[in-house]
Each structure stands twice: as structure tokens, then as C-alpha cells.
Amino acid sequence: MTPATTLLPALLGLVTGLSLIIAIGAQNAFVLRLGIEGRNRVIAPVVIICAVSDAALILAGVLGMGALVQAAPVAMVVVRMLGAAFLVVYGLWAARRALRPGTLVVTGAPGGTGMRVAVGTVLALTWLNPHVYLDTVLFLGSVASQQGPAERWWWVGGAMVASVLWFTGLGFGARLLRPVFARPGAWRVLDGTIAVVMLALGIRLALGL
Incomplete structure (x- = not known):
């Protein structure tokens, strides 16, 4: 295979992976908050968990686990309700932090997320x-399965790299926002936004939307 035939599917996998990951969601909001707290000892394992989880899920899709997911609607309902309950609780927790300044995390303080x-x-x-x-x-x-037998794994590799790049940049790059979050008011805005995102996602899951 020529470099062009391997690079193109890898780039397509990278772009496709980023297009799904970058969307605002519960996972990204949580990683962003940890990054702003600036506790590298906590951020590193969280970033690794996110990237490894994505890689495992992508690999499962390529190996045909998607058919199993479609064939287990009851299991998906259970996961959906558990996820909805967790998101609602976390959203209420974030709302509490936003409404009660005494519970806010100050950047660099020992009271950050353990x-x-x-x-x-x-x-x-x-x-x-x-x-x-x-x-x-x-x-x-399904997109990976549409690639040729030789190009498929290059595409998968690109999608996995997208997860590593995104979560690493989000977790460790959020430190650039620390000067802004030196003010408690900025934390209230962030936690208020996180609360809205989490509650909206939780309600959407609960309603099956």
C-alpha cells in the first residue's frame, strides 16, 4: 500500500471521530471542569479513561458489536434510565454549586474533585x-465497515487518535482558562451551564428523545 492509501482513511477517521466527540456533552463538560481545577494528578487518569473507552467502543463497533446492541433493546432501556438518573443528580449537584457560592471550587484549592x-x-x-x-x-x-479491508484499520486508528487528541487537549488545555476562573462568579457561570447541559441530557434520556 502507498502512503496515500493509508493516510487518507486515517485522516477520514480522525475527522469523523472529532466531529462526534467535540459536540458539547456531559463527558466534555466534566473533563473541562477538571481541567480548569488544574489538578493534573486527577486529570491524567480521566483523560486516559475517556480515550481508552472510546477506543474500546470503536473497536467493538468494527468487530460487529453494533448488531448485539440493536438486538438488546431491554438492556439499552436499563442503561438509558440509569444514565438519565445519574445525569439529573449530577446536574442538580452542579446547580447547587452555582447557587451556593460556599460550595464553589477555587482554582488550585485542595477541595477540588478527588x-x-x-x-x-x-x-x-x-x-x-x-x-x-x-x-x-x-x-x-458502520462507517468503518464501509472502508476496504486494508484501509479499515487505518480509519479506526485515525478515529482513536481523535479521542486521544481531543481529551488530552481539553483536559490539559483548560488550564489556559484559569485566570478567568480566579473569580468565583466565573465558576458560578460554568457550573450553571453544566447544570443546564446535564439536566437537559438527563431529561432527554428519560423521555427517550
Whole structure:
């Protein structure tokens, strides 16, 4: 194979992966907040979990797990309701932080999100979101399957790289916003926005929209 025949599918996979990941969602909002808190010890494992989870889901789609997801509607309903409940609770938690300045996190303060809470939250936001199975397993899996046998894995590699680049940039690049979030008012706006996103997604999941 020539470099052109391998580079093109890899770039297509990269662009397709980014187009799905960059959309504002619960997972991105949570990673952004952790990044602004500036606790690299917590951010690193969260970024790794996000990237590895995406890679596993993309690989599952390519290997045909999408058909299994479609054949298990009851399981998807259970995941949907659990995900909806988690998002609503997290949204209310964010709303509480926004409405009560005493609960706000100050950048660099020791009261930021702890390791266990961060890891548990990102795992729930990733694996209890039924849309991740539809977007990553079904959609990306079907697009990858349309590639030629030789190009398919280059496309998959590009999509996986997209996850690594996005979550690394979001988690560690958010530190550039720290001067803005030195003011408690900025945290209130961020948490208010996160609350709206989480509650809207939770209600949408609960209603099956």
C-alpha cells in the first residue's frame, strides 16, 4: 500500500471521530471542569479513561458489536434510565454549586474533585450514556465497515487518535482558562451551564428523545 492509501482513511477517521466527540456533552463538560481545577494528578487518569473507552467502543463497533446492541433493546432501556438518573443528580449537584457560592471550587484549592469521585463520575458519564453506543459503536462501526479491508484499520486508528487528541487537549488545555476562573462568579457561570447541559441530557434520556 502507498502512503496515500493509508493516510487518507486515517485522516477520514480522525475527522469523523472529532466531529462526534467535540459536540458539547456531559463527558466534555466534566473533563473541562477538571481541567480548569488544574489538578493534573486527577486529570491524567480521566483523560486516559475517556480515550481508552472510546477506543474500546470503536473497536467493538468494527468487530460487529453494533448488531448485539440493536438486538438488546431491554438492556439499552436499563442503561438509558440509569444514565438519565445519574445525569439529573449530577446536574442538580452542579446547580447547587452555582447557587451556593460556599460550595464553589477555587482554582488550585485542595477541595477540588478527588480521584475516586473523578474516576467514578467519568466512568458513569461514559458507559451509562446510551448515545455513546449509538454514536460510537453503531455509527462509527458502520462507517468503518464501509472502508476496504486494508484501509479499515487505518480509519479506526485515525478515529482513536481523535479521542486521544481531543481529551488530552481539553483536559490539559483548560488550564489556559484559569485566570478567568480566579473569580468565583466565573465558576458560578460554568457550573450553571453544566447544570443546564446535564439536566437537559438527563431529561432527554428519560423521555427517550
